[in-house]
Amino acid sequence: MSAIHLKDLNIFYGDTQVVHDVTLDVAAGESFALVGESGSGKSTILKAIMGLAPDWTGAIEVDGKPRSHGPDRAFSRQCQMVFQDPYGSLHPRKTIDATLAEPLLIHGLKNRDARVVELLGEVGLDARFRFRFPHQLSGGQRQRVAIARALALEPRFLLLDEPTSALDVSIQAEILNLLKRLRKERGLTYLMVTHNLPVVAFMCDRLAVMRHGRIEEIASAEALKTGALATPYARELYRLSNPEETAEEQP
Template structure:
């Protein structure tokens, strides 16, 4: 069964003669428990797709269905219990004047989560921080620790789908590996479905089973990570992209 179905998605910005399409006629399915990657050069439309799914871009057409719920211009409270997003920059995504406890408890209050104290302690353990970080402020945390808090915040409502927008690109290389391994573990432990955006094919290959290669707002090709590693691509653009990243994907 599909966790997410996207059909004929178009996303644009501007009106009238100023309208510019960021995504054109994109369709894909993501099965429950799958990790699906969107890759391509900067400006290819990858992050715009995630933002359209999350309800952060109002100008779109097509069909999007999450766990059997067709999506309209506004998202329901049930949608935000099921779908959460982890953003690229852990320095910008956390409120500088809120403790980790406040960040997590506000999300839980909003979604009616019971036994918040126990839930916060469990979440911090799940993301590898522990209760000692509960009352720290973002400026007291490293980049990797901030991203762990951001992941904990995304998990606070008990979602089944995480939208991951370049979740490691702002981090040091050594920390990137830690966060990727954490995401692998969390997916298994919490039975999560991932839709992940990255420009790094090595990162996508570590976390995903299938990838969609994008160029100028459209899908060039969808292929398995196994085919990606074997450089078995039909599109010349995809082959060029894979060959230029050959060291990172093998």
């Protein structure tokens, strides 16, 4: 049984169809990437899984259970999402303590103070960050808080929407290493959206290449590392992401 199963998924924004007949399976414990240029429907798929893009047809199953077309409180215990912009995803007037305690409070979980400190420690922040506000943190620190919030309910699945693209290059590697460690320690399943193929090669086992809302091909990370991709579009993405190959073509 797949951890995440999509079958003939079509997603609409009003009269506009943005995702077409997407079928894929993500295995338990796998890290799977959706890649492609902006507007290819990658993030929309994550939103549909989370119930944030409710106008869809086809099938979405997580852990063998069909998803509804809207937010689901019970589902949030199993699956959480980390958004691209860590500043935009955190309430500017809430302390980090309040942000991390909120999901615990909503779901009636006990020992919230201890759990907040533990969550901060898991993402490499000490307890002195508890009563700060998002504007008092760096971009990397804010994204660590966003990851901690996603982990608060101990989900088994994380949806990662460009989790490092809004960060300085020097900080991106720290967040990617953190995500890789957490996946190993917690046995998490990742479905990640990115346009950065080196990130995919570092983080993921497989990838689906998307274009105009459709899957062009599904490949292994090993195929990505060697450039052994099947479709012209995927090979062009690989070429553009490889500075050495691109430089060789310059006159």
